[in-house]
Amino acid sequence: MASGEKKMVLHMSIAAHQLLSKLLRPKLSGHDWRSLADCMGFTYEDILDLECDMDPVVSIIRQWEKQDGATVEKLLLFLEKIERPDVIEDLEPFIESTPLPSEYRKSDIKERRLSLELERLTVSDEIFDAFICYAKEDRSFAYKILTTLESPPFCRKICIDYRDYVPGNCRIDQTAKIIEHRCIRLIAILSPNFTSSSSAGFQVRIALNLSPDFQQRRVIPILYEECEIPEILRPIYYLNYKDLDDCERPHFWKRLASSLGYVPKGSPQVQLKGHRSPYNSPSGSPQNLRKINDTSLTDKNDRNKSSKEKKERSFNDKHKLRGFNLLKSRKCQ
Structure with a gap:
């Protein structure tokens, strides 16, 4: 063990945290999680708020273990103070298997991730x-x-x-x-x-x-x-x-x-690969969407104007043809 190095509550296993929750949740006046929270420095108001939590024990442990001094040794002192030797005894095997902070080097974390990838958790190794x-x-x-x-x-x-x-x-x-x-x-x-x-x-x-x-x-x-x-x-x-x-x-x-990623066939939300809808892009702000709408309106007006001009040309060409035919018939007479 490195000089002065102490085990941290943060590094205890999930099973150890679950055991704390199981043993400290039952209401025992002066000996339950409320007393532990008081030792950890939580205020009376904080404890009242935590009573509405699904698992207040996990909440106080998670908040307290973020502190620099949240050591296993200090947790055991708190448990001793609230007179819970039974919890201390049940935690002993978990404390023995808790690694030291020096064992949490980056290289070790990578090795743990690799071993987790190779670990067989489910029947099929899929996401x-x-x-x-x-x-x-x-x-x-x-x-x-x-x-x-x-x-x-x-x-x-x-x-x-x-x-x-x-x-x-x-x-x-x-x-x-x-x-x-x-x-x-x-x-x-x-x-x-x-x-x-x-x-x-x-x-x-x-x-x-x-x-x-x-x-x-x-x-x-x-x-x-x-x-x-x-x-x-x-x-x-x-x-x-x-x-x-x-x-x-x-x-x-x-x-x-x-909500799990299913998209119905033919849904307008389906986009072509490489295409980015303005409504889903970072530029899809209300101002930019307003510009898009204004552009669409302008295009619509241009189409209407073009259609009107086309009808007028058709009307004029038709009357010109009638006048030409009339003039031609008079010459023939």
Whole structure:
């Protein structure tokens, strides 16, 4: 170990973070995550806000571990202060396997990425358009999404756990790697079962952590049954399935498939290769669009003017011909 080098909470495995969440979430006055947050320096107002979070333990750990002094040693002192020796004991094997900061050199990161690419995570080594996140009670609807999106005309590649996971790996780590490295989007089936499922909430948080500012559309929520939308998903526009009738459902599937990259044949959104629509280009500002509209209007006026002139020429030529024929007949007489 390098002199003075200490293990960081940031470098602990996902399984260790999940264990902290499991052990500290139950309400134990003076011994739960609220007490830990207080030790970490969170204000009373911050803790009240975090109570509405789907997983407040993950939230406080993620925020605290960004600090320079967020060491494993300090975390253990906090756990000791709130009298949770059971958590310390359960974390010991994870702490032993946590690497030192010096092991996170750039060369090591490249090697880890290479090993991840070679690691067998799913039955087929392909990139999926979406990962289906659901509570086990909603498996029938998850299957309906799977079969509909993979069938024509959509033909999307969908990942679902019971069909695509390769057995033998740690389920938590495997899920995290698949969502991060193998799936472009995550479809979340929202229902009362979802809000009470820790595994479903964990999968959503992984996807959201990949784009915390919502710049990338990583999560696509579907309201399957009436429930309270989780706090972390409220900023995201969701698809409503529960209130649809038979006439409206075809539009639902088309919208869902479109969010995964499906483009209907003959759609005006399809562009020729190398062609850039002004509406989709950086120059497609309101001012530029106004210029385009003005140009179109000018072209239309020019066409109308040309058509009018053509009719007038035809009319004059017709009368000239009649006059010529009349003059010719008089000469013949």
